[in-house]
Amino acid sequence: MNDMTPEREDRVANLKGMGCARKRVEDARFTQGKGNYIDDLKLPGMLHGDFVRSPYAHARVLSIDTEAALALPGVIAVLTAKDLEPLNLHWMPTLAGDKQMVLADGKVLFQGQEVAFVVATDRYVAADAVELVEVEYEDLPVIVDPFESLKSDIVLREDLAGQTSGAHGPRKHHNHIFTWEVGDKDTTEAVIDDAEVVAEESMYYHRTHPCPLEPCGAVASMDKVNGKLTIHGTFQAPHVVRTVASLLSGIEEHNIRVISPDIGGGFGNKVGVYPGYVCSIVASIVTGKPVKWIEDRMENLMSTAFARDYWMKGRISATKDGKITGLHCHVTADHGAFDACADPTKFPAGFMNICTGSYDIPTAYLAVDGVYTNKAPGGVSYRCSFRVTEAVYFIERMIEVLAIELNMDAAELRRINFIRKDQFPYQSALGWEYDSGDYHTAWDKALKAVDYEGLRREQADRVAAFRRGETRTLMGIGLSFFTEIVGAGPVKNCDILGMGMFDSCEVRIHPTGSAIARLGTISQGQGHATTFAQILATEIGIPADSITIEEGDTDTAPYGLGTYGSRSTPVAGAATAMAGRKIRAKAQMIAAYLLEVHDDDVEFDVDRFVVKGAPERFKTMADIAYAAYNQAIPGVEPGLEAVSYYDPPNMTYPFGAYVCIMDIDVDTGVTDIRRFYALDDCGTRINPMVIEGQIHGGLTEALAVVLGQEIAYDDMGNVKTGTLMDFFLPTAWEVPTYETDHTVTPSPHHPIGAKGVGESPHVGGVPCFSNAVHDAFRPFGLRHSNMPHDHWRIWKTANGLGLHG
Amino acid sequence: MGKQIVKLTVNGEEHELLAEPRELLIHVLREKLNITGPHVGCETSHCGACTVDMNGRSVKSCTVFAAQADGAEITTVEGLGTPDNLHVLQEMFKEHHGLQCGFCTPGMITRAHRLLQENPNPTEEEVRFGMAGNICRCTGYQNIVKSILAAAAELNAAREAAQ
Structure with a gap:
């Protein structure tokens, strides 16, 4: 058998299966400028759509005069709500059970609506015509503050007047959307009221935006001869778009084909259904020609998919030696003009109830109040699973504040409250079952890697030097430990517009031993064509290089709920493994027949089935594939194909431990990230290279959000950060080099033990960078300051603490 | 609006076309010449997805009029290598996972190509500074910087070997 060992290793290496840092198959086309993004698509006779948008945040639309625009050569049509009304498309349902205007119906509710x-025939002509449409507005009082909104007599949503309940229960006020409560309110309040130590804090997680480099867009093409509608677009969930398009338009679903081409980043921005998509479809139906709509960057930032905007108020209680006893959280959630949050239907605040974090907190209560304001709708999960970033930021800030209250080291406070390894599966006070974890091991490994005690000594020396007037730079040690909840989700409690959140994979093995697999997900840079082939390679013994992965065409791919919330690996990855196992089960029967033994007498070995105890007698998967098509096998259908629709039994719970070491110039507020260490545990690791890439990217998006990125409004509802001049996207110059590390705690319920990783670094990174800023000023009495921590705000913090002499 | 004749040499090929005075170079490249490597990401010169090389300098083609480029030599990512003979930068971006969604990549590689001619042996800091006009939302830049440094090393080794 010793002779066999190297040969077997070679066979394993040849597969490029799970665990291998396989180079990406996508890169050949992207590095040569041969990607196929939505704006690259040109169809014969294609027209271009462009929007007239409201300059006001709240106004009545008195009249719309399209005459001058229509007179411009090259202009084919100008659609208004009046044109859409006969089709009942002037409003559309949102993912959150509300409805949203497609085009202004009587009034506008946010700037950029x-x-x-x-x-028009050309994008320049369309832009000219936009300028020629004359809209008469009567401006109305603007509300940009959700607390003011709940007190105001002004009715923002006149269409809901008199409705005292919405999709998520009773409405307390005409600008109130819902109250969502989880946990035991009375017990939690009693525990906190009687506690030895209580820490309270209010924090605002500011409004921001996913801002993928490619904005949103679509090309709708109605073929009136065949009655087929084809919609190409930047869709993170193409199959759901098909269903929605069918329900809205009345066109039978088999006559609609949705295609997501290459997508230039999503980060949650491309989950929703936007007026641009609907209008291009209608325009194509009206004109009988393909219609392209591509938003520009300002439209992207002003109108599609904001994230966060949560005002969070917390109370956390503990014994005097630091054991946490209770957590109370109230959120006032600013949802803007329409409740278009992209969450599973039964979760109006997403998975905010993961806010007990990584800690064994026996009693907790969460209440979220959704509120309308004159801001853009959205509320997407920007590089996180449904509001998990908000939840983790909340608890990781509360832990720091509690540590101050207890006069305790924040690392130690975390350690004594972590859910222990032997408590998994762990039932949280707010209703989740955490699948697996080993938090203490990860935490100890992280603290050791950065020499945490040494850092604290250095920091103490720095503070002493600062007090002596020898330095003007402070040092912050940012800590965070996060638990994500991803992979939505079990169909029993997770759906989008009624569609259960399963996912799917269909595998076809070709006669010569290569394969194609199609999935219900869609990559936006995650590298699915590379990594899903690796899962299959290991499962079915065909080299990843011989497996094509296809996604995004609803005519060919099996139905799935798409890619967001780190759900591709937990759900579609599981479907891929399960489809592979079905292939393998049939291959086993074929192999046994070919080897003239009983089915149970052969076993799978890397890329072949071997007769047990006689490894020299085998059939490779290539042999088996050929036989499946080339000969009649008694009791076995020809061909070698399988499909799996996977409904996960539970979410997965990736976790990680991050440490950021930051120097802060007290006189300028300038921050310098000296070191960032990220330990991630995403269960089984499919491709370490891709995982690390995801972590670098997610951390950078976290850095952006913490250090300056925001969608800011003035009192009139004007967007102050509508271009990349004002909206902070870090460049290579502002970003540090990250150190990555890992532990591996497989998910017990996932077929390959993988948990998902794409969003962990953002979820864990935001509190880590923020805590570093806070930690630098902790010796001088800072408890909390709101993000973003840009230079000006940090300077103000330092000034407020009296550090400028 | 009166159109004017614009002559461009793009990736070694000469073109003569009619363009409106207001027409942007990126639109001429993408829509008239079907060169879709350069992308539009912001229209305000910030993101660099539209970066092309014009007369030996990196420019953001979303804020250059086609008329301004009359007579120019332009290189886009399509002009750097061929499928059978990729440019070292293209190879290194693949090798070091210097891209994810790929939308910024043509601009990144085109800018890096010029950077390595301006400074054939850059430090990491010089790469970060020299690439600061190109935004990537996916990679956090770490592997982009790594790819460019690796390409510089390869190109320098090849130059030394040739001497």
Whole structure:
């Protein structure tokens, strides 16, 4: 058998299966400028759509005069709500059980709202025509503050007047959307009221935006001869778009084909259904020609998919030696003009109830109040699973504040409250079952890697030097330990517009031993074509290089709920493994027949089935594939294909431990990230290279959000950060080099033990960077300051603490 | 609006076309010449997805009029290598996972190509500074910087070997 060992290793290496840092198959086309993004698509006779948008945040639309625009050569049509009304498409349902105007119907509710849709032969002509549409507005009082909104007499949503309940229960006020409560309120309040130590804090997680480099867009093409509608677009969930398009348009679903081409980043921005998609579809139906709509960056930042905007108020209680006894959280959630949050239907605040974090907190209560304001709708999960970033930021800030209250080291406070390894599966006070974890091991490994005690000594020396006037730079040690909840989700409690959140994979093995697999997900840079082939390679013994992965075409791919919330690996990855196992089960029967033994007498070995105890007698998967098509096998259908629709029994719970070491110039507020250490545990690791890439990217998006990125409004509802001049996207110059590390705690319920990783670094990174800023000023009495921690705000913090002499 | 004749040499190929005075170079490249490597990400010169090489300098083609480029030599990512003979930068971006969604990549590689001619042996800091006009939302830049440094090393080794 010793002779066999190297040969077997070679066979394993040849597969490029799970665990291998396989180079990406996508990169050949992207590095040569041969990607196929939505704006690259050109169809014969294609027209271009562009929006007239409201300059006001709240106004009545008195009239829309399209005459001058229509007179411009090259202008084909100008659509307004009046044109959409006969089709019942002037409003559309949102993912959150509300409805949203497609085009302004009587009034506008946020700056940048879509008022009219111009269709022209050329994008320049369309832009000219937008300027020629005359809209008469009567401006109305603007509300940009959710607390003020709940007190105001002004009715923002006149269409809901008199409705005292919405999709998520009773409404307390005409600008109130819902109250969502989880946990035991009375017990939690009693525990906190009687506790030895209580820490309270209010924090605002500011409004921001996913801002993928490619904005949103679509090309709708109605073929009136065949009655087929094809919609290409930047869709993170193409199959759901098909269903929604069918329900809205009345076109039978088999006559609609949705195609997501290459997508230039999503981060949650491309989950929703936007007026641009609907208008291009209608325009194509009206004109009988393909219609392209591509938003520009300002439209992207102003109108599609904001994230966060949570005002969070927390109370956390503990014994005097630091054991946490209770957690109370109230959120006032600013949802803007329409409740278009992209969450599973039964979770109006997403998975905010993961806010007990990584800690064994026996009693907890969460209440979220959703509120309308004159801001853009959205509320997407920007690089996180449904509001998990908000939840983790909340608990990781509360832990720091509690540590101050207890006069205790924040690392130690975390350690004594972590859920222990032997407590998994762990039932949280707010209703989740954490699948697996080993938090203490990860934490100890992280603290040791950065020499935490040494850092604290250095920091103490720095503070002493600062007090002596020898330095003007402070040092912050940012800590965070996060638990994510991803992989939505079990169909029993997770759906989008009624569609259960399963996912799917269909595998076809070709006669010559290569394969194609199609999935219900869609990559936006995650590298699915590379990594899903690796899962299959290991499962079915065909080299990853011989497996094509296809996604995004609803005519060919099996139905799935798409890619967001780190759900591709936990759900579609599981479906891939399960489809592979079905292939393998059939291959086993074929192999046994070919080897003239009983089915149970052969076993799978890397890339072949061997007769047990006689490894020299085998059939490779290539042999088996050929036989499946080339000969009649008694009792076995020809061909070698399988499909799996996977409904996960539970979410997965990736976790990690991050440490950021930051120097802060007290006189300028300038921050310098000296070191960042990220330990991630995403269960089984499919491709370490891809995982590390995801972590670098997620941390950088966290850095952006913490250090300056925001969608800011003035009192009139004007967007102050509508271009990349004002909206902070870090460049290579602002970003540090990250150190990555890992532990591996497989998910017990996932077929390959993988948990998902794409969003962990963002979820864990935000509190880590923020805690570093806070930690630097802790010796001088800072408890909390709101993000973003840009230079000006940090300077103000230092000034407020009296550090400028 | 009166159109004017614009002559461009793009990736070694000469073109003569009619363009409106206001027409942007990126639109001429993408829509008239079907060169879709350069992308539009922001239209304000910030993101660099539209970066092309014009007369030996990196420019953001979303804020250059086609008329301004009359007579120019332009290189886009499509002009750097061929499928059978990729440019070292293209190879290194693949090798070091210097891209994810790929939308910024043509601009990144085109800018890096010029950077390595401006400074054939850059430090990491010089790469970060020299690439600061190109935004990537996916990678956090770490592997982009690694790819460019690796390409510089390869190109320098090849130059030394040739001497």
